Amino acid sequence: MAKRHLNWPWWRKWRISATVASVYDAPDRLRRKQAVLVGTLTHPKWLIFNCPCRRHHRVMINLNPAQRPAWNVVKTSPLTLTPSVDETLVGSRCHYIVHNGRIHWTSSS
Numbered sequence: 001m002a003k004r005h006l007n008w009p010w011w012r013k014w015r016i017s018a019t020v021a022s023v024y025d026a027p028d029r030l031r032r033k034q035a036v037l038v039g040t041l042t043h044p045k046w047l048i049f050n051c052p053c054r055r056h057h058r059v060m061i062n063l064n065p066a067q068r069p070a071w072n073v074v075k076t077s078p079l080t081l082t083p084s085v086d087e088t089l090v091g092s093r094c095h096y097i098v099h100n101g102r103i104h105w106t107s108s109s
């Protein structure tokens, strides 16, 4: 029996919840604090998640070291990512560090 996750516990930490082969396999809906890794853990391509800001826009960051800029998944669960995520949108900027499953907003956001 499927349980609804409307009350996904806020204390849950960010983590990689699934690995998919291609960006087209990434689910349309992502649960809060859950990221999807595209590729494999040894050959990661992308990390996809919904931004922790209020707009929850989708963020797709490159994990392939052959392409720059590239990010590095230090830990999958809870999630640690380097360097910081810096997304610039029209009228706003989302700049934060994902460390040990928590979001640390930088002062420039």
Ligand SMILES: [Zn+2]
Pocket: 051, 052, 053, 054, 055, 056, 057, 087, 093, 094
């Ligand atoms: Zn955002």
